[in-house]
Amino acid sequence: MNDLVQWDLQEVQEVITSLKHKPGALFPILHGIQNLAGYIPAESLPLIADALHQTRAEIHGVVTFYHLFRMTPPGRHSLEVCRAEACQARGSRALEAHVKAKLGIDYHQTTTDREFSLEDVYCLGNCACGPSIRIGDDIIGRVTPEKFDQLVDELTTVALEIRS
Amino acid sequence: MSIKIYVPRDTTTLALGGEKVVSMILAQAESRGIDIELVRNGSRGLFWLEPMIEVQTGNGRVAYGPVEARDVAALFDAGLPEGKSTHRLALGDPEEIPYLKKQQRLTFARAGITDPVSIADYKLHDGFKGLENSLALSGQMIVDEVKASGLRGRGGAAFPTGIKWQTVHDCAADQKYIVCNADEGDSGTFADRLVMEADPLMLVEGMIIAGLAVGSTQGYIYLRSEYPVAHQIMKEAIANAYQAGYLGENIQGSGKKFDLEVRLGAAAYICGEETSLLESLEGKRGVVRFKPPLPAIKGLFGQPTVVNNVLSLAAVPFIMAHGSKAYADCGMGRSRGTLPFQLAGNIKQGGLVELAFGPTLRELLDDFAGGTETGLPMRAIQVGGPLGAYLPQSQWDTPLDYEAFAAIGAVLGHGGVVVFDESVDMTEQARFSMEFCVEESCGKCTPCRIGSTRGVEVIDKIRAGDKVEANLALLDDLCETMIDGSLCAMGSMTPIPVKSAFKYFPEDIALAHSRMSIQTEAK
Ligand SMILES: Cc1cc2nc3c(=O)[nH]c(=O)nc-3n(C[C@H](O)[C@H](O)[C@H](O)COP(=O)(O)O)c2cc1C
Ligand code: SF4
Ligand code: FES
Numbered sequence: 001m002n003d004l005v006q007w008d009l010q011e012v013q014e015v016i017t018s019l020k021h022k023p024g025a026l027f028p029i030l031h032g033i034q035n036l037a038g039y040i041p042a043e044s045l046p047l048i049a050d051a052l053h054q055t056r057a058e059i060h061g062v063v064t065f066y067h068l069f070r071m072t073p074p075g076r077h078s079l080e081v082c083r084a085e086a087c088q089a090r091g092s093r094a095l096e097a098h099v100k101a102k103l104g105i106d107y108h109q110t111t112t113d114r115e116f117s118l119e120d121v122y123c124l125g126n127c128a129c130g131p132s133i134r135i136g137d138d139i140i141g142r143v144t145p146e147k148f149d150q151l152v153d154e155l156t157t158v159a160l161e162i163r164s
Numbered sequence: 165m166s167i168k169i170y171v172p173r174d175t176t177t178l179a180l181g182g183e184k185v186v187s188m189i190l191a192q193a194e195s196r197g198i199d200i201e202l203v204r205n206g207s208r209g210l211f212w213l214e215p216m217i218e219v220q221t222g223n224g225r226v227a228y229g230p231v232e233a234r235d236v237a238a239l240f241d242a243g244l245p246e247g248k249s250t251h252r253l254a255l256g257d258p259e260e261i262p263y264l265k266k267q268q269r270l271t272f273a274r275a276g277i278t279d280p281v282s283i284a285d286y287k288l289h290d291g292f293k294g295l296e297n298s299l300a301l302s303g304q305m306i307v308d309e310v311k312a313s314g315l316r317g318r319g320g321a322a323f324p325t326g327i328k329w330q331t332v333h334d335c336a337a338d339q340k341y342i343v344c345n346a347d348e349g350d351s352g353t354f355a356d357r358l359v360m361e362a363d364p365l366m367l368v369e370g371m372i373i374a375g376l377a378v379g380s381t382q383g384y385i386y387l388r389s390e391y392p393v394a395h396q397i398m399k400e401a402i403a404n405a406y407q408a409g410y411l412g413e414n415i416q417g418s419g420k421k422f423d424l425e426v427r428l429g430a431a432a433y434i435c436g437e438e439t440s441l442l443e444s445l446e447g448k449r450g451v452v453r454f455k456p457p458l459p460a461i462k463g464l465f466g467q468p469t470v471v472n473n474v475l476s477l478a479a480v481p482f483i484m485a486h487g488s489k490a491y492a493d494c495g496m497g498r499s500r501g502t503l504p505f506q507l508a509g510n511i512k513q514g515g516l517v518e519l520a521f522g523p524t525l526r527e528l529l530d531d532f533a534g535g536t537e538t539g540l541p542m543r544a545i546q547v548g549g550p551l552g553a554y555l556p557q558s559q560w561d562t563p564l565d566y567e568a569f570a571a572i573g574a575v576l577g578h579g580g581v582v583v584f585d586e587s588v589d590m591t592e593q594a595r596f597s598m599e600f601c602v603e604e605s606c607g608k609c610t611p612c613r614i615g616s617t618r619g620v621e622v623i624d625k626i627r628a629g630d631k632v633e634a635n636l637a638l639l640d641d642l643c644e645t646m647i648d649g650s651l652c653a654m655g656s657m658t659p660i661p662v663k664s665a666f667k668y669f670p671e672d673i674a675l676a677h678s679r680m681s682i683q684t685e686a687k
Contacts, residue, residue, distance in 0.1 A: 023465065024427070024445050024446045024447045024465075025447060026447030026448075027427060027428065027430070027444065027445070027447055028427070030430070031389075031428055031430075052447075061449055062447065062448060062449055065432070065449040065450060065451075066429075066430035066431060066432050066450070067430065067431035067432060068389050068429075068430035068431040068432075069430055084351030084352075084550070085351040085352060085509070085546055085550060085582050085593070085596070086351050086352040086508040086509040086580075086582045087351070088584075088593075088596070089508075089509035089510040089582055089583060089584045089585070089588070090509060090510055090537065121390060121431065122349065122351065122431075122433060122550075122600070122603075122604075123348075123349065123350070123351045123352075123353075123390065124175070124390050124391075125175055125348065125353075125354040125357040125390065125391055125394075126175055126176050126179050126354070127351060127352045127353070127354060127506070127508035127509065127514070127580075127582070128176065128211035128212065128354070128506075128507065128508045128511075128514025128515055129176055129179060129180060129211055129212070129214070129514060130508075130509075132179065134390070137392040138178070139175050139178065139179045139392075139393070140179050141176060141179035141180050142179075142180065
């Protein structure tokens with residue numbers, strides 16, 4: 001399976017060049033690269049280090065400190081399930097188990113067909129109407145196992161249509 | 165004339181199908197030849213009624229909710245465009261809904277009423293009055309006004325905002341910074357999000373005033389990456405404020421300058437801690453700094469920095485528009501003004517409830533929560549986020565006031581109230597608190613980093629019925645070590661929810677044991 005996200009080092013370099021002048025530029029750069037490529041490719045670390053006059057180890061240290069930044073390509077859909085207390089109180093533990101069983105993966109993994117990457121998240125701010133999940137930039141509330149299955153069906157059907 | 169219809173663009177509305185409702189409204193209006201103007205307002209924070217749509221009539225607004233896409237055609241049939249109230253989802257005048265009417269909305273007065281990114285709407289509803297007044301004052305006079313209001317930081321530590329500003333004001337430096345802490349990591353909280361999604365210009369105004377007060381020309385909003393909708397709305401609001409001459413050089417012709425930028429976090433709870441946040445803004449690992457030096461003296465890039473929560477900064481425009489007294493007149497004891505409580509978890513009527521400090525937790529629940537979603541009795545309530553205590557019935561008569569909560573070993577924190585029904589296993593909650601600390605510790609202190617891992621193991625043994633007494637004693641020791649040996653509240657407060665779970669709900673230990681042995685047998 002080829003990677004779904006296309007990027008080249010030239011574009012990564014452009015992101016770095018356009019942001020490196022900012023005070024505290026590393027975060028904007030990392031967000032910029034992850035928006036572009038879906039992850040922080042290892043090849044980008046020396047470019048960032050160069051632009052910011054820091055060592056590669058320093059950049060690597062920052063990338064790995066934060067849950068959001070990933071160094072492997074994600075699946076077509078990044079799926080996050082809220083594990084925090086207010087969602088627990090509304091049944092998220094059962095939902096978590098269902099999601100993992102349905103997709104056949106655990107947190108921080110990607111399905112073999114590369115459709116879904118699964119991450120945990122601690123609160124999406126939709127705590128009055130949980131359990132909450134996030135798919136890409138969409139947050140979805142009151143997610144039951146049935147509603148989740150329906151969402152998965154919708155997302156995978158759309159993907160098939162685009163491909164054919 | 166076209167009919168104005170409001171559909172919020174906030175996270176919860178969207179999470180419950182708001183965009184589909186919008187498409188249906190547009191389709192229905194078109195097919196019926198009705199001329200409408202769709203306004204994307206903010207939510208009023210009555211989340212259990214979202215998507216709540218409102219129609220402007222000659223006699224004010226009429227609300228309907230919770231509306232699903234499939235209801236829209238019937239709502240049009242039932243006279244929604246004329247504001248008729250015959251449909252079962254009709255709620256009448258939104259301002260008269262008891263949940264809203266019983267609140268004291270100072271900070272959230274405009275939420276849901278205005279288009280959040282419209283400068284004209286903002287000004288029409290008292291916006292920028294506080295800034296206008298502040299532009300005529302010296303920095304010291306603004307600091308004095310904020311001091312007199314009694315405002316205490318809403319991020320959790322409840323430190324007096326005016327005193328923090330005084331410190332930054334008194335520092336001589338070429339560059340000072342205003343940093344807004346919009347990391348809102350606590351589960352069960354969404355008040356910061358609602359400010360940024362429903363009334364972001366209020367935050368912009370608060371930050372400009374803070375800049376004028378302490379002599380800073382640069383602000384940053386450190387926003388958690390889990391809030392994509394708030395990010396989008398905040399960016400639009402800032403762009404509009406620049407366009408209208410409220411940000412940038414020469415604010416409203418005053419010769420004063422203030423620049424403002426949103427910076428995204430990267431999913432680390434610890435980056436809500438102010439020094440970790442500053443490290444992160446500087447592009448480093450979010451490891452907590454030793455204090456002193458205080459951020460007020462040596463903060464962002466080593467410069468004097470005000471770090472304030474969204475709600476603290478958002479309270480400032482009201483104080484500067486209406487005077488410190490109007491704010492300080494609300495509240496009890498040393499807790500002045502209002503706190504937006506956030507009702508979440510297993511309740512029917514979750515949402516934002518802004519009240520003056522003082523009513524009891526039980527009154528808050530009785531007046532607003534509407535019982536549990538599951539219909540089972542409430543059993544445990546976690547107040548103040550993941551580092552807050554789990555409170556049983558016997559503690560619910562505590563007044564919502566910083567000092568009263570401290571007196572029972574609990575915290576109000578950022579005002580999150582998370583309700584659990586009687587199906588909760590409190591030993592599982594205690595385990596989660598420790599696990600959360602393992603996940604989110606910045607790693608600097610051993611008691612926090614290693615102690616929490618040990619904590620999970622010990623709780624697992626207790627839950628499995630393994631030497632319960634001895635392990636409870638061990639857990640107690642471990643908690644004491646974390647309290648004494650941690651640099652910040654992540655490590656020193658994780659014991660609060662853990663200890664409260666075992667103290668108030670000891671009967672769950674035996675229950676957990678029997679549940680776990682049934683599970684093992686089933687395997
Ligand atoms: C682990 C931890 C997490 C915190 N998270 C937040 C947060 O998400 N938002 C916030 O405003 N303050 C948070 N704080 C408190 C901040 O350190 C700081 O007190 C606050 O931003 C100061 O602003 P205020 O005086 O306006 O409350 C946190 C503190 C700790 C120890
Ligand atoms: S208590 Fe934990 S989170 Fe806080 S500084 Fe120490 S290790 Fe870091
Ligand atoms: S706890 Fe899940 S959205 Fe807040």
